[in-house]
Amino acid sequence: MIAVNLSDEDRWKKYNNFSPLISIFKKFHPLNDEIERRINQHTFPVSYKKNKYLVSPVDRNKFLFLIVKGVVRGFIKDGTAEITTWIAKENEVVGTIRNLWVEGDSEEYLQALEDVDLIAIPHVLSEYLYENFTEANIVGRKMMEQYYRSAEERAYLCRISSAEKRYKRFLVSFPDLINRVSLKHIASFLAIRLETLSRIRAKI
Amino acid sequence: MIAVNLSDEDRWKKYNNFSPLISIFKKFHPLNDEIERRINQHTFPVSYKKNKYLVSPVDRNKFLFLIVKGVVRGFIKDGTAEITTWIAKENEVVGTIRNLWVEGDSEEYLQALEDVDLIAIPHVLSEYLYENFTEANIVGRKMMEQYYRSAEERAYLCRISSAEKRYKRFLVSFPDLINRVSLKHIASFLAIRLETLSRIRAKI
DNA sequence: CTTAGTTGTTGATTATTGTCAAAAAAACAT
DNA sequence: ATGTTTTTTTGACAATAATCAACAACTAAG
Numbered sequence: 001m002i003a004v005n006l007s008d009e010d011r012w013k014k015y016n017n018f019s020p021l022i023s024i025f026k027k028f029h030p031l032n033d034e035i036e037r038r039i040n041q042h043t044f045p046v047s048y049k050k051n052k053y054l055v056s057p058v059d060r061n062k063f064l065f066l067i068v069k070g071v072v073r074g075f076i077k078d079g080t081a082e083i084t085t086w087i088a089k090e091n092e093v094v095g096t097i098r099n100l101w102v103e104g105d106s107e108e109y110l111q112a113l114e115d116v117d118l119i120a121i122p123h124v125l126s127e128y129l130y131e132n133f134t135e136a137n138i139v140g141r142k143m144m145e146q147y148y149r150s151a152e153e154r155a156y157l158c159r160i161s162s163a164e165k166r167y168k169r170f171l172v173s174f175p176d177l178i179n180r181v182s183l184k185h186i187a188s189f190l191a192i193r194l195e196t197l198s199r200i201r202a203k204i
Numbered sequence: 205m206i207a208v209n210l211s212d213e214d215r216w217k218k219y220n221n222f223s224p225l226i227s228i229f230k231k232f233h234p235l236n237d238e239i240e241r242r243i244n245q246h247t248f249p250v251s252y253k254k255n256k257y258l259v260s261p262v263d264r265n266k267f268l269f270l271i272v273k274g275v276v277r278g279f280i281k282d283g284t285a286e287i288t289t290w291i292a293k294e295n296e297v298v299g300t301i302r303n304l305w306v307e308g309d310s311e312e313y314l315q316a317l318e319d320v321d322l323i324a325i326p327h328v329l330s331e332y333l334y335e336n337f338t339e340a341n342i343v344g345r346k347m348m349e350q351y352y353r354s355a356e357e358r359a360y361l362c363r364i365s366s367a368e369k370r371y372k373r374f375l376v377s378f379p380d381l382i383n384r385v386s387l388k389h390i391a392s393f394l395a396i397r398l399e400t401l402s403r404i405r406a407k408i
Numbered sequence: 409c410t411t412a413g414t415t416g417t418t419g420a421t422t423a424t425t426g427t428c429a430a431a432a433a434a435a436c437a438t
Numbered sequence: 439a440t441g442t443t444t445t446t447t448t449g450a451c452a453a454t455a456a457t458c459a460a461c462a463a464c465t466a467a468g
Contacts, residue, residue, distance in 0.1 A: 152289065386414090397455070
């Protein structure tokens with residue numbers, strides 16, 4: 001599914017010779033040279049066309065992805081229906097969550113909602129960095145705090161009582177997504193039907 | 205609101221002379237003596253009666269709390285209504301989230317749903333430990349990963365299409381809470397009315 | 409024990425949202 | 439451009455859940 005056929009020299013040509021992950025991490029904490037070297041060596045760019053799935057069941061949980069360009073959604077198959085649990089854009093890191101609380105049929109998928117450019121981060125790399133570099137744990141801790149807050153916001157959003165209020169909250173929480181993501185996915189994220197969302201928008 | 209009148213010697217008497225926080229942290233990573241000493245010195249036990257609020261607007265965001273005994277919920281005031289976004293029990297760490305994405309009227313509260321014993325963790329302590337001890341970042345990172353997953357579960361749960369399915373998911377995700385928490389709070393967590401929950405339960 | 413207050417149940421009614429179907433509008437490919 | 443597909447809108451109707459109200463069950467306090 002994901003093949004790496006790039007030599008170390010030209011892998012990052014289009015990104016000024018460095019993995020974009022490095023500048024993201026540096027916003028949280030300075031990195032030492034060895035970490036940067038490892039990141040350049042073991043992460044790699046990958047692209048998907050709009051509507052393609054980022055993870056097949058085969059390599060689920062082998063990578064995280066930094067979104068360099070585009071929008072990605074995460075959803076869970078609930079029988080025949082799909083439940084979109086998040087929508088992420090540039091500079092966010094996405095991935096499937098490993099140990100879902102409840103074992104069962106619910107499977108998580110990632111889908112590109114635009115043509116996307118990503119940086120793939122093998123889990124083995126994250127684990128290696130966490131075990132060998134204290135800076136990695138500082139960066140990881142700070143990023144997780146940020147992602148935890150955004151997950152809390154998603155958990156709050158969908159508990160707002162009326163569909164209209166949820167939509168309005170979406171508009172202020174994610175103003176940039178409304179024009180980039182089709183309404184059917186936003187409806188799913190808001191836990192309402194597309195038709196209902198369409199009527200709410202007509203009313204406002 | 206929170207007063208500490210204990211000398212260092214007897215503060216932890218009821219917990220075999222150590223802050224219970226230490227054994228929680230040690231499940232994630234070994235701690236050095238200096239960290240343990242700081243934790244014993246700067247965290248302290250505090251108890252609340254059922255239905256009491258853990259944070260007043262005054263000292264919001266000054267502490268996290270480890271729940272040693274009891275159940276706590278977090279909720280957000282949405283006008284007159286309350287939206288319960290999580291319910292936590294023993295061995296979980298809870299607190300208000302600082303920078304909510306959207307500034308505004310939504311205020312977060314913590315409430316004891318049983319008589320609770322807690323360990324208060326001043327934010328200044330967390331910050332100090334993060335800045336001075338690499339182990340703290342390892343523990344913090346791992347704990348945040350765990351809490352992120354549980355927040356994802358909450359975000360998924362409330363997007364399930366029917367009230368009955370959400371309740372059933374609750375039963376498997378939080379089997380221990382159903383007999384400890386009043387139905388009105390569970391209903392709020394499931395984003396349904398108490399009456400609806402009552403009817404669903406009658407039907408099953 | 410008795411009373412007051414809270415929590416949970418049940419019924420009747422209303423409101424909101426979902427479902428199904430069709431058409432319009434927009435996006436995409438040739 | 440042209441036809442094709444996807445997305446979005448609209449309408450009629452059904453189902454689900456909310457609301458209001460009354461009451462029963464359970465707790466807590468005196």
